[in-house]
Amino acid sequence: MSVRWVMPVPGYLDSSVFLFLFPLLECPLTFSRVDVARSLLGDCEYRPVDVFEAWAPVNIALCKYWGKRDAALNLPVNDSLSVALPDKGTRTRVTRLQGESKDIVFLNDQPVSEADGFYQKVVAHLNLFRLDRGDRFRIDTVNNIATAAGLASSASGFAALTRATAGVQGFNLDGKALSILARVGSGSACRSVFDGFVRWHKGEAVDGMDSCAAPLSQVWPGLRLGVLTLTGAAKKVGSREGMARTVETTPLYSAWPAQAEADIAILEQAIVDRDFELLGVTAEHNAMTMHATMIASWPPLLYWEPESVAVMQKVWQLRKDGVPVYLTMDAGPNVKLLFESPVEDSIRQVFPDVEVVKLFP
Ligand code: DP6
Numbered sequence: 001m002s003v004r005w006v007m008p009v010p011g012y013l014d015s016s017v018f019l020f021l022f023p024l025l026e027c028p029l030t031f032s033r034v035d036v037a038r039s040l041l042g043d044c045e046y047r048p049v050d051v052f053e054a055w056a057p058v059n060i061a062l063c064k065y066w067g068k069r070d071a072a073l074n075l076p077v078n079d080s081l082s083v084a085l086p087d088k089g090t091r092t093r094v095t096r097l098q099g100e101s102k103d104i105v106f107l108n109d110q111p112v113s114e115a116d117g118f119y120q121k122v123v124a125h126l127n128l129f130r131l132d133r134g135d136r137f138r139i140d141t142v143n144n145i146a147t148a149a150g151l152a153s154s155a156s157g158f159a160a161l162t163r164a165t166a167g168v169q170g171f172n173l174d175g176k177a178l179s180i181l182a183r184v185g186s187g188s189a190c191r192s193v194f195d196g197f198v199r200w201h202k203g204e205a206v207d208g209m210d211s212c213a214a215p216l217s218q219v220w221p222g223l224r225l226g227v228l229t230l231t232g233a234a235k236k237v238g239s240r241e242g243m244a245r246t247v248e249t250t251p252l253y254s255a256w257p258a259q260a261e262a263d264i265a266i267l268e269q270a271i272v273d274r275d276f277e278l279l280g281v282t283a284e285h286n287a288m289t290m291h292a293t294m295i296a297s298w299p300p301l302l303y304w305e306p307e308s309v310a311v312m313q314k315v316w317q318l319r320k321d322g323v324p325v326y327l328t329m330d331a332g333p334n335v336k337l338l339f340e341s342p343v344e345d346s347i348r349q350v351f352p353d354v355e356v357v358k359l360f361p
Contacts (some may be wrong), residue, residue, distance in 0.1 A: 031207040032072060033184045037128035039207070040177045047170025048135070050096050054167060056159030056192045057089040058151045060225060060328065060336055062283040063263045064290045065187055065200065067247045067256065071240070073208045074187035077247070078260035080200045081267050082191045085225065085357050089156035089192070092141040094164040104138040125158065125185045129165045137168065146229065152239075152330060158185030159192035179212035187239075196360065197271055199264065218271045219360040226325075226337030226347055227355040230307040239331045242294060242301050250296040259289055280326030280338050287328040294331075305333040314350055323347070 059082035067077035097104070103126055105112040105119050112119045122139055129135075141160065143153040162182040166173050173181075175193060183190035183200075191198040194215040203211030237245070247253055263286045270278035294301035312335065315327045323346045325339040337354065339347055347354060 029206070033124075033128060036073065036180065036184055036208060038131070039209070040173070040181060041129065041131060041169075041171055044169075044171040044173070046133075048096060049168055049170055051093060052164050052167030053091065053093040054160050054163035055089060055091050056156045056163060056189075057084040057086060057195060058145060058153065058156045059084045059188065059191045059198065060151070061188065061191075061330070062267050062279070062328065062338075063260055063286050064330070066260075066290045066293065067243050067253065068187070069202075070206075070208065071244065073211075074183050074185075075208045075211050076187060076200065076202045078257045079202050079264050080188075080191070080260070081264050082188070082198050082200075083223070083225070083359055084192065084195045084198065085151070086195065086359065086361075088145050088151060088357065090141060090143050090153060090160040092139065092157070092160035092164045094161075094168040095138040095140070096168060097136040097138055100136040103136055106138070106140045108142055109140075121185070122161065125161055126165060128181065128184070129169055129171070135169070137165070151227065151334075152188065152332075154186045155188040155192040158182050158189035161185065162189070162193070175214075176212050179214075180208065183208070183211065183213075199268070216268070216271060220271065220274060221358075221360045222341045223276075223359045224337075224339050224341060224344060225357045225359055226339065226351065227357060228311060228335050228337065228351060229353065229355070230305065230311070230334050236303075237301055237331075242297075242331055245299075245301060246293050246297045249298040250293050252293045252296045256289065256293055260286065276324060276340050280324065283328050283338060284326040287330075291329065303329070303332055308333045308335055311335040311351075318346070318350060 061080050061082040063081040065076045065078070065080040069075045069077050103123050105122050107118060126137055141157060143157065145151045145153055159182045162178055162185065166178065179190040179193045182193050190213045191200050194213060197216040197218060198213050199216060200213040201211065263282050266282045267279060270282060291303070294303065308329065312327060315325055315337065318325050323343050325337055325343065325347060328336050328338065337347060344356060
């Protein structure tokens, strides 16, 4: 584990005091992704296999992750809570290569060039699992989600890549370790390591070893998510940049962490009680609050398109007409609907193109 001194040494500490204190500073004061990987994988038994395949679901947050306390490790400011989409996600196969000097990456059956940002992100993640060995891999990753549907594939992608690469190296990791490793690829990926309702505990530790997701035990067979594919433009500002801009430029952000913590507590209770109205109100209000902080950033971050607003207005009209349906949105123009099975026909009448996802068996 590397030792890096990053705190300024106060002038009143002369060198003899510093030498006396130095042995106490065994732990690094900042941590890199490699430090995290070494501490989780360094003692794992290496039992390489030729090929390993893994699946991970997309997840939609009911209480959003927005804002990082450590950008390098994707450590969040607040806890978040999501639900997995059982049949939508990423399947990734990792094959060990012999005699190759570089990794090879295929996305949806198409080769990805080394100059592509996607290739570089995948290789950076593989580096965590190589440790000091020269292993090279072929990655075949397939998303069964239309990109235009606005369901982020980076969460399921990093979760599947984490599971598959750990598998090909023969590392026997528990859910917590997989979740931490997926998180350093993309924050929300830590939730895609699990099915069902999942809470990401933000943690307090500087190395992020307590910042990981854990599944909730409850299921909700009647719960539905409606995916609306809008003709929106591609995402203009990615989550990473959008979060940094929000945290740095809007005074509204100071209200966000407390609101998110309060919302999580309410959502957990709503899930235990199967109180759909409480779940829907809280999830929609949470998404709107996140978007309010984005809009109040500078330059403003407005992910909504005219079609998004039209959908919102239809949802609010449906509620006025007595149909319990709520919405949530992420860092893009698409809207996802939350409702229960008895109102599915009413939803389909208003949104004929909606794709309805059953969230639990
Ligand atoms: C709005 O997990 O994509 O979807 O950690 O920078 O990769 P990085 O961000 P990412 O952010 C997701 C943000 C969100 C809310 C959520 O899913 O909780």
